[in-house]
Amino acid sequence: MDGKRSFSRRGFVGGVATALGYLTLDPASRAWAQSATARAPRPKLSTDEYDTLAKLANNENPYGPSEAVMKAMTQSFKYANRYGYPDGGITKAIAEHHGVKEENVLIGSGSGEILDVACNTYLRNGRKILSSEPSYDVIFEHVTAYKAGTIRVPSLPDFRQDIPGLVAAARAYSRDIGFIYLCSPNNPTGRIVTKQEIAQLLDGIPRDMPVLIDEAYFHFVEDPDYETSIPHVFEGRPVMVTRTFSKIAALAGMRLGYAIAPKEMISDMRPYATGTINAIVKWGGVAALTDTETQAKVKRLTVDLRKRTTAELQSLGYAVIPSEANFFMVNLRRPVPPVIEEFKKKGVLVGRPFPPLMEHLRVSVGTADEMSRFLTAFKEIVPGARTAKAG
Amino acid sequence: MDGKRSFSRRGFVGGVATALGYLTLDPASRAWAQSATARAPRPKLSTDEYDTLAKLANNENPYGPSEAVMKAMTQSFKYANRYGYPDGGITKAIAEHHGVKEENVLIGSGSGEILDVACNTYLRNGRKILSSEPSYDVIFEHVTAYKAGTIRVPSLPDFRQDIPGLVAAARAYSRDIGFIYLCSPNNPTGRIVTKQEIAQLLDGIPRDMPVLIDEAYFHFVEDPDYETSIPHVFEGRPVMVTRTFSKIAALAGMRLGYAIAPKEMISDMRPYATGTINAIVKWGGVAALTDTETQAKVKRLTVDLRKRTTAELQSLGYAVIPSEANFFMVNLRRPVPPVIEEFKKKGVLVGRPFPPLMEHLRVSVGTADEMSRFLTAFKEIVPGARTAKAG
Numbered sequence: 102m103d104g105k106r107s108f109s110r111r112g113f114v115g116g117v118a119t120a121l122g123y124l125t126l127d128p129a130s131r132a133w134a135q136s137a138t139a140r141a142p143r144p145k146l147s148t149d150e151y152d153t154l155a156k157l158a159n160n161e162n163p164y165g166p167s168e169a170v171m172k173a174m175t176q177s178f179k180y181a182n183r184y185g186y187p188d189g190g191i192t193k194a195i196a197e198h199h200g201v202k203e204e205n206v207l208i209g210s211g212s213g214e215i216l217d218v219a220c221n222t223y224l225r226n227g228r229k230i231l232s233s234e235p236s237y238d239v240i241f242e243h244v245t246a247y248k249a250g251t252i253r254v255p256s257l258p259d260f261r262q263d264i265p266g267l268v269a270a271a272r273a274y275s276r277d278i279g280f281i282y283l284c285s286p287n288n289p290t291g292r293i294v295t296k297q298e299i300a301q302l303l304d305g306i307p308r309d310m311p312v313l314i315d316e317a318y319f320h321f322v323e324d325p326d327y328e329t330s331i332p333h334v335f336e337g338r339p340v341m342v343t344r345t346f347s348k349i350a351a352l353a354g355m356r357l358g359y360a361i362a363p364k365e366m367i368s369d370m371r372p373y374a375t376g377t378i379n380a381i382v383k384w385g386g387v388a389a390l391t392d393t394e395t396q397a398k399v400k401r402l403t404v405d406l407r408k409r410t411t412a413e414l415q416s417l418g419y420a421v422i423p424s425e426a427n428f429f430m431v432n433l434r435r436p437v438p439p440v441i442e443e444f445k446k447k448g449v450l451v452g453r454p455f456p457p458l459m460e461h462l463r464v465s466v467g468t469a470d471e472m473s474r475f476l477t478a479f480k481e482i483v484p485g486a487r488t489a490k491a492g
Numbered sequence: 493m494d495g496k497r498s499f500s501r502r503g504f505v506g507g508v509a510t511a512l513g514y515l516t517l518d519p520a521s522r523a524w525a526q527s528a529t530a531r532a533p534r535p536k537l538s539t540d541e542y543d544t545l546a547k548l549a550n551n552e553n554p555y556g557p558s559e560a561v562m563k564a565m566t567q568s569f570k571y572a573n574r575y576g577y578p579d580g581g582i583t584k585a586i587a588e589h590h591g592v593k594e595e596n597v598l599i600g601s602g603s604g605e606i607l608d609v610a611c612n613t614y615l616r617n618g619r620k621i622l623s624s625e626p627s628y629d630v631i632f633e634h635v636t637a638y639k640a641g642t643i644r645v646p647s648l649p650d651f652r653q654d655i656p657g658l659v660a661a662a663r664a665y666s667r668d669i670g671f672i673y674l675c676s677p678n679n680p681t682g683r684i685v686t687k688q689e690i691a692q693l694l695d696g697i698p699r700d701m702p703v704l705i706d707e708a709y710f711h712f713v714e715d716p717d718y719e720t721s722i723p724h725v726f727e728g729r730p731v732m733v734t735r736t737f738s739k740i741a742a743l744a745g746m747r748l749g750y751a752i753a754p755k756e757m758i759s760d761m762r763p764y765a766t767g768t769i770n771a772i773v774k775w776g777g778v779a780a781l782t783d784t785e786t787q788a789k790v791k792r793l794t795v796d797l798r799k800r801t802t803a804e805l806q807s808l809g810y811a812v813i814p815s816e817a818n819f820f821m822v823n824l825r826r827p828v829p830p831v832i833e834e835f836k837k838k839g840v841l842v843g844r845p846f847p848p849l850m851e852h853l854r855v856s857v858g859t860a861d862e863m864s865r866f867l868t869a870f871k872e873i874v875p876g877a878r879t880a881k882a883g
Contacts, residue, residue, distance in 0.1 A: 148578045159575040166572050174569070181557050181565075181776075182742035184550040187539045210601055214766045221612070243763075351573035354771030372634075375605045379770040380745030385572075 155471040158450035160288065160318075160428045162351035163467045164402070166385060167395035170350065173388035180380040188380065189387040195359055198390050199331055204364045208383075209374055212317055212345040212358030216240045219280060219313050219341070219360075221373040224249040228279030231270055233262040235455045237288040237315065249279065255457075260290045260422045260430075264298045268305030280311035280339075285327070286318040289455040289463040291424025295326040303333060303340065311339040311366070317358075318426040320349035321400055327425065331361050341366055346382070348427060349396050350389035355382035403427045407466045413476055417486045422461070428452070430461040433483060437462045440482060447478040546862040549841035551679065551709075551819045553742035554858045555793070557776060558786035561741065564779035571771040579771065580778040586750055589781050590722055595755045599774075600765055603708055603736040603749030607631045610671060610704050610732070610751075612764040615640040619670030622661055624653040626846045628679040628706065640670065646848075651681045651813045651821075655689045659696030671702035671730075676718070677709040680846040680854040682815025686717040694724060694731065702730040702757070708749075709817035711740035712791055718816065722752050732757055737773070739818060740787050741780035746773035794818045798857045804867055808877045813852070819843070821852040824874060828853045831873060838869040 146154075156163065166174070173189070180186035196203045209215040220243040224230065230244055234253035241251055252274055254266040262283070271278060283302070285294040294302075303312065314330040333340045341362030347353035356379060360370070389396075407429055411421040414431050422430040433440055437454050440462060444451045449471075452463030464475060480486045537545075547554065557565070564580070571577035587594045600606040611634040615621065621635055625644035632642055643665055645657040653674070662669060674693070676685040685693075694703065705721040724731045732753035738744035747770060751761070780787075798820055802812040805822050813821040824831055828845050831853060835842045840862075843854030855866060871877045 146578055151578050156574070161575060162573050164573070165570070171569065174572075175566075178562065178565070179556070180745045182553050182555070183547070183745045184552060184738075186745060187537055187542050210766055210768045210770070213768050217766055347575075354571045354574045354577060356768050356770050375601055375608055375766065377601045377604050377747050379601075379747050379773065381772060382770065 153448060155449040155467060155474040157465040157467050157471060157475055158452050159353070160348065160426070160452075160465045161353050161467075162348055162399060162403075162427070163471065164351060164399055166351045166355075167389070167392050169392045169395070170352070170385045170388045174355075174381045174385040177381050177384035183380070186380060188383040191357075191378075191383040191386050194387045194390050195361075199361055201331070201334070201361055202364075204367060205334065205361055206359055207362065207367045207370055207374060208357065208359045208378055210356040210358075210378060211347055211353070212315065212343040212360075213239060214356075214374065215343050215358055215360045215370075216282075216313070216315070217243045218370045218373045219311075220244060220249070222370045223279040223311050225279070229274070229277050230280060230282050231267065231274070231278045232282040233267065233284075233287065235287075235289055235458055236262075236282065237284045237317075238455060240282055252278065256290070256292075259292075261292050262287060262294055262298075264294065264302050265305075268302060271306040271310055275307045275310065278310060280313055281306065282313050282315065284315040284317070286322060286424070286426040288318070288426070289428070289430060289452065289458070289461075290422050291318075291426040291429050292422065293322060293324055293327045293425045295324075296328045296330075297326065299330050299333065303336075303338065308338060311341070313360075314340065314342045316342055317345045317348055319344065320396060321403060321427050322425040323404060324425050334361055334363060337363075339363065339366055346386050346389055349399060350386070350392075351399070352382055352385055352389065355379065355385060357382045357386045403466050406469060406472050410464075410466070410472045410476065414479070417480070419483070419486070428463055428465040430458065430463050432461050434460055435484075436460060443482040444475075444478055447474075447481070449475050449478045451475070544839060546840040546858060546865040548856040548858050548862060548866055549843050550744070551739065551817070551843075551856045552744050553739055553790060553794075553818070554862065555742060555790055557742045557746075558780070558783050560783045560786070561743070561776045561779045565746075565772045565776040568772050568775035574771070577771060579774040582748075582769075582774040582777050585778045585781050586752075590752055592722070592725070592752055593755075596725065596752055596758060597750055598753065598758045598761055598765060599748065599750045599769055601747040601749075601769060602738055602744070603706065603734040603751075604630060605747075605765065606734050606749055606751045606761075607673075607704070607706070608634045609761045609764045610702075611635060611640070613761045614670040614702050616670070620665070620668050621671060621673050622658065622665070622669045623673040624658065624675075624678065626678075626680055626849055627653075627673065628675045628708075629846060631673055643669065647678075647681070647683075650683075652683050653678060653685055653689075655685065655693050656696075659693060662697040662701055666698045666701065669701060671704055672697065673704050673706065675706040675708070676721075677713060677815070677817040679709070679817070680819070680821060680843065680849070680852075681813050682709075682817040682820050683813065684713060684715055684718045684816045686715075687719045687721075688717065690721050690724065694727075694729065699729060702732070704751075705731065705733045707733055708736045708739055710735065711787060712794060712818050713816040714795060715816055725752055725754060728754075730754065730757055737777050737780055740790060741777070741783075742790070743773055743776055743780065746770065746776060748773045748777045794857045797860060797863050801855075801857070801863045801867065805870070808871070810874070810877070819854055819856040821849065821854050823852050825851055826875075827851060834873040835866075835869055838865075838872070840866055840869045842866070 192203050192206050195206050229250045229252050231252045234255050254263050254270050257263050331342050341360045343360050345358035411429050414421055420432040436459055441451055583594050583597050586597050620641045620643050622643045625646050645654050645661050648654050722733050732751045734751050736749035802820050805812055811823040827850055
């Protein structure tokens, strides 16, 4: 890490005034404005138009639910008209999958609902989220509803999250922070926080400070220094881990996710969860948990395609942030918003801008055909790309 | 109406002390205890056990989604893995169905989520819900999460809601009330609030007091004095109407409901909605809105079976509260909890207790076979029932 950053970190521990030059402090008003933008209705496409697009904008699993999952979902249509139906034991299945008790599990309509519930539970009295910048932006939308703000620690020059910086901020603002949000692999960068860094974070912060570790992209990681933080849930501290069926299980549209947390945290959060999860996806989720063969296949296909695509971008002269997820960021060395529009004109949907990385384009890993369409479009759109290849 | 009640009403307008003898004021602690009971996990049944039961406990539609709705849902599985997919234009379809703008529509995971969102939006600062007793109990669970309470006006001796009583309470406690919750037809009684009474309520309360009118059972009503309150949404006052696809459209397990409200209320509530609705049910909802033929058939079957069943109960000597919904209440003249257990032993699930009506059993209208099983069990369980028939 460079001296200036290190100096800054030491600086803000000494005083809020110094910190303001280093951290991003979002007042509710700014967060609200971001929310208004982010929540704008998505463009409405006909089903035919949508089908023709290369969909690389939302970190989806392009292969869809596995045969076993589809079978479980189709069969559970018999409960479409019911409330207290057998739900396949989804909470129990999740608990057993992780070797925890049912009292440690809270299910939601995607892990997005869980993040919302965490905000509603822990951001009372104007408390703030402490997080990295950039990170998963949708959680910062939720903040606005609670008239809370965010304290955001810039990532390091290599785009990894600044763990000592987060620890220092947690100590400096301990009474203002509702919880720490840590996404690993991080969206939008794809970079992980290692197991050693997670321990470093937890050892460094006040012991009673809630920490939400978002493992939405857990299943795509290859790095041996990464592991789940679920064991930390059982160390007598307020640590929760969120997971989703949206990514590896390809159930984004069906909405199912969950938190693993100490019993007390689950109890605190449960009243804020709507608790009304679609019947079909509960059965789909149970089937997905045991379908490890399909998951391994999706991981292999995705990681291979990510590596091939990023290697080609690098050969074209464009730096790529090393990713451990089903997406990556490429540095275009020019503002991304007009480039995103150019891709759209060519039928390729790519990721939204993630401030402050306004020259990095986030690209999800789709099918082989979609990645080929992306690369073709890239060479047409991004100046110098074709030349760099030729050179 | 009887003199005592009328006197009481005048009395509590004059002072809170008098009111305490008349209204039910739930502190958060009591509401919390109720919630703990209501939210207890439902008994876990195997799919085979569940299939054999007569399911008359949850006001479900026993016929399941129509063929058109099933087709729409099955076809939309292609979006199971997506986020920004074409959703069939569900919000637009709802808006057009009611002749309102999309800005007047908020969709949720069942109207239950909408009730939750209304609590989160309007019960800040310890404000309370004003409602009738009994009414849909689940909304009172939500109250607990917000450390709020309820002000409940007892129903009239004929189990109709006491509109002058609600007006008087709204005036007496105007600064304490977050919103009025009015369910019509009311759950658990099945009684309606007439269109004249709705106007009387709205004319009588403070003009800026939010009112949520829950029309979950709208489609089953025959009484010509009943009509939707959606026109009141556009009178420049904070009136919202909720609807669900759980009942007439048989999509309870799929989770879809909505509010129609002034643009400003929708904007206030939207941040509290998770906004993440299952893809399949959005397409199912669009198909259900236009499938009026199936709805008419479900209404006819349900109303006919309700009338036949309640006529037989009356012939057995048991009074039934006149219902305009897909359920009814029969007065057993003895505490219902043990009777509910007796029905369960015979494979017939009937409604939970609804305090303070502890001697009334709520029975949902199922299929002809289920109602026959209910009546057979009733004659075996309820003392005197067989004799009364014979007599």
